Amino acid sequence: MDKASGNSSIVVALDGPAASGKGTLARLISDHYGLAYLDTGTLYRGVAWLVMREGGDPADRERAAAAARDYAIEKLSGADIRTKEVGAAASVVAANSEVRAALLDFQRRFAETPPKNAVGAVLDGRDIGTVVCPDATVKFFVTASPKTRAHRRWLELIEARPELQESEIYQDLLERDARDAARDDAPMAAAQDAELLDTTHLSIDAAFAAARRVIDGVFRRCG
Numbered sequence: 073m074d075k076a077s078g079n080s081s082i083v084v085a086l087d088g089p090a091a092s093g094k095g096t097l098a099r100l101i102s103d104h105y106g107l108a109y110l111d112t113g114t115l116y117r118g119v120a121w122l123v124m125r126e127g128g129d130p131a132d133r134e135r136a137a138a139a140a141r142d143y144a145i146e147k148l149s150g151a152d153i154r155t156k157e158v159g160a161a162a163s164v165v166a167a168n169s170e171v172r173a174a175l176l177d178f179q180r181r182f183a184e185t186p187p188k189n190a191v192g193a194v195l196d197g198r199d200i201g202t203v204v205c206p207d208a209t210v211k212f213f214v215t216a217s218p219k220t221r222a223h224r225r226w227l228e229l230i231e232a233r234p235e236l237q238e239s240e241i242y243q244d245l246l247e248r249d250a251r252d253a254a255r256d257d258a259p260m261a262a263a264q265d266a267e268l269l270d271t272t273h274l275s276i277d278a279a280f281a282a283a284r285r286v287i288d289g290v291f292r293r294c295g
């Protein structure tokens with residue numbers, strides 16, 4: 073239940089820094105509760121990829137804004153948007169208010185009217201609980217130590233990119249986290265009513281169990 077609007081759809085918001093485990097948890101929550109899942113980072117990664125594919129600079133405000141306004145998932149078929157470089161570029165376009173404005177409606181519509189008649193939606197990102205869905209049913213701020221997050225991301229990328237150094241990933245994550253937290257528009261921050269979930273010393277299963285305890289508790293109180 074969306075707290076304020078009374079909207080019948082359940083909205084679970086997961087925010088937090090890069091490689092904290094938001095997406096992993098969001099997919100498990102989506103499957104367990106039958107919620108539609110939106111990884112909002114893919115929107116910003118997609119905009120950055122589209123700009124770079126045309127040889128543009130992600131810092132080019134008008135070019136990035138135009139790419140966001142013309143964003144369509146179909147334009148990204150076959151695109152590898154999970155690379156370190158696209159992640160860094162995504163955090164550059166994400167500081168562009170026109171890009172954020174162009175992507176906001178789609179995220180809110182997804183939450184309010186989830187696809188495939190799902191009973192609700194789970195969205196992960198940086199500003200879901202603060203800007204996109206401030207009245208979400210349940211909010212989490214998922215984090216882990218920078219070293220833990222860098223190690224997890226390194227493990228994720230190393231198979232495809234054996235040349236990658238973990239130290240390079242660590243530095244990249246710190247720079248991206250700083251950009252995300254320092255920007256004026258919709259900075260990465262924990263909503264005041266978000267549950268803090270530090271996964272540094274939690275397995276995926278343990279983190280999921282902790283999240284379920286919170287969600288089930290809210291659902292019991294909401295009836």
Ligand SMILES: Nc1ncnc2c1ncn2[C@@H]1O[C@H](COP(=O)(O)OP(=O)(O)OP(=O)(O)O)[C@@H](O)[C@H]1O
Pocket residue numbers: 088089090091092093094095096097113196224225227228271274275276277279
């Ligand atoms: N609790 C955990 N313990 C160990 N590994 C984890 C845990 N949670 C997630 N991982 C692994 O860490 C990597 C990053 O996780 P995930 O993609 O969920 O992070 P994220 O917060 O969504 O990252 P980003 O915001 O950069 O997309 C994945 O390979 C995932 O399998």
Ligand SMILES: Nc1ccn([C@@H]2O[C@H](COP(=O)(O)O)[C@@H](O)[C@H]2O)c(=O)n1
Pocket residue numbers: 090091112113114116117159162163164166196197198199200248252
């Ligand atoms: N709601 C969001 C989601 C993402 N971003 C920006 O996109 C970058 C990539 O996101 P990932 O979740 O795929 O790591 C991220 O670093 C942010 O700069 C955002 O601003 N808001």
